Amino acid sequence: MSELENKEASQEADSGAWLSSASRRSFLKGVAGAGAAISLMNSRAWADGDIAFWAKDLPNDKLTEMFTTIVRIRWHERTMADKMITDPKYRGYNHFYAGQEAVAVGVCSALRNKGPFEELDLVYSSHRPTGHAIAKGVDMKKMAAENDFRSTGINGGYAGEMHLSDKSCGFIGADGMIGPGHVIATGSAFAFRARGSKQVAVVFAGDGTYATPHFHSALNNAALLKLPFIYVLENNLYHQYAHYSYSCPMKDIADAARTYRIPGVVVDGQDVFQVYNAAKTAVDRARAGEGPTLIEAKTYRYYNHWGAPGAEAGQLGAFGYDPLAISSFRPEREVREWMVRDPVDICRNILISWGVLDGARAAAIEAAAKQEAIDAFAWADQQPYCKPEDGLRHVFVEGVVPARQFG
Ligand SMILES: Cc1ncc(C[n+]2csc(CCOP(=O)(O)OP(=O)(O)O)c2C)c(N)n1
Numbered sequence: 001m002s003e004l005e006n007k008e009a010s011q012e013a014d015s016g017a018w019l020s021s022a023s024r025r026s027f028l029k030g031v032a033g034a035g036a037a038i039s040l041m042n043s044r045a046w047a048d049g050d051i052a053f054w055a056k057d058l059p060n061d062k063l064t065e066m067f068t069t070i071v072r073i074r075w076h077e078r079t080m081a082d083k084m085i086t087d088p089k090y091r092g093y094n095h096f097y098a099g100q101e102a103v104a105v106g107v108c109s110a111l112r113n114k115g116p117f118e119e120l121d122l123v124y125s126s127h128r129p130t131g132h133a134i135a136k137g138v139d140m141k142k143m144a145a146e147n148d149f150r151s152t153g154i155n156g157g158y159a160g161e162m163h164l165s166d167k168s169c170g171f172i173g174a175d176g177m178i179g180p181g182h183v184i185a186t187g188s189a190f191a192f193r194a195r196g197s198k199q200v201a202v203v204f205a206g207d208g209t210y211a212t213p214h215f216h217s218a219l220n221n222a223a224l225l226k227l228p229f230i231y232v233l234e235n236n237l238y239h240q241y242a243h244y245s246y247s248c249p250m251k252d253i254a255d256a257a258r259t260y261r262i263p264g265v266v267v268d269g270q271d272v273f274q275v276y277n278a279a280k281t282a283v284d285r286a287r288a289g290e291g292p293t294l295i296e297a298k299t300y301r302y303y304n305h306w307g308a309p310g311a312e313a314g315q316l317g318a319f320g321y322d323p324l325a326i327s328s329f330r331p332e333r334e335v336r337e338w339m340v341r342d343p344v345d346i347c348r349n350i351l352i353s354w355g356v357l358d359g360a361r362a363a364a365i366e367a368a369a370k371q372e373a374i375d376a377f378a379w380a381d382q383q384p385y386c387k388p389e390d391g392l393r394h395v396f397v398e399g400v401v402p403a404r405q406f407g
């Protein structure tokens with residue numbers, strides 16, 4: 001079977017899986033059939049060379065760094081989940097990203113993450129920010145302290161998970177509100193264009209955002225103004241406890257890009273190199289002044305929507321019942337099926353097949369990542385908490401503010 005036939009066969013299989021999920025809403029079946037046809041067209045676009053295979057040309061140290069970042073995120077998530085389960089004194093919380101690591105790493109590897117602020121590409125993240133933050137360059141120790149509201153955390157312990165930000169690497173931040181950040185990100189992209197800088201604004205969002213006005217407003221304005229903007233939609237099938245077929249009439253949300261006459265690309269979000277290829281193409285297009293791109297990464301989260309219900313210490317993922325959900329919202333078999341196509345394994349296997357890593361080196365990188373996460377949480381545990389009396393600091397400007405004139 002050729003690469004193209006392989007892709008088409010697997011896309012057909014995927015379409016079948018989607019149809020069976022959608023059977024709970026039978027009226028969507030006809031739409032799903034159209035979705036499957038569109039999906040095949042997408043695979044042809046790949047074969048036509050719409051997406052160059054950039055990743056193959058990356059130097060070995062960059063490829064190794066991508067694997068390292070994937071396992072650093074993975075062990076951050078696993079260590080934190082274990083801590084939430086085993087340490088009753090721990091106050092931190094998280095929307096876990098494990099399972100989706102290849103999306104954050106594939107995208108951020110195509111961005112400028114170091115240098116003066118005026119040259120950095122900016123990432124606007126979501127309520128599920130830890131993977132995006134690590135991939136963009138946020139310090140893991142300071143983030144662990146922040147998540148537990150320690151005063152030496154990256155935002156002084158005021159932000160926690162939901163308002164985490166780090167200007168030094170262009171991580172503009174997590175956002176607990178679903179939607180508004182997309183529109184603010186297009187505002188940054190507009191500023192880049194107005195200033196003539198070559199920066200790019202990226203927003204990470206979930207499948208749940210399709211049904212918000214912000215998704216459409218951001219893409220419409222970015223398309224009309226040809227802004228250097230990339231919308232990375234991580235389709236992990238569920239928003240909280242509802243399958244995305246309940247709020248979106250299409251199999252591929254990327255098809256929405258057609259409405260705005262911009263590229264809409266579907267990628268395998270478990271394969272970091274596919275994600276990188278799509279991101280690099282989108283970044284080049286944005287820097288060249290050609291406008292925005294919508295990238296839909298098909299992916300899956302291994303833990304439940306929030307926290308670690310259903311998870312067991314030392315075990316990756318959550319299989320149990322989530323008491324916050326009205327009913328068990330996803331079958332255990334589905335979780336296990338997705339875990340077979342694990343982003344860590346896929347990245348490691350590709351790099352071994354390209355001769356970039358061998359098994360022993362990959363294992364050593366992973367052991368170091370695990371140790372880094374353990375050390376980060378142990379350090380955070382020793383840090384002082386914020387004081388309640390400091391609660392209003394950083395909210396209002398203190399003292400006299402000199403008048404400023406703009407323009
Ligand atoms: C404006 C707004 N409405 C509702 C919520 C509650 N909420 C938090 S996460 C979430 C679902 C998000 O799903 P998705 O976009 O698919 O992201 P995922 O959690 O799957 O990463 C909702 C509805 C919110 N945070 N903000």
Ligand SMILES: [Mg+2]
Pocket residue numbers: 206207208234235236237238239240
């Ligand atoms: Mg989702």
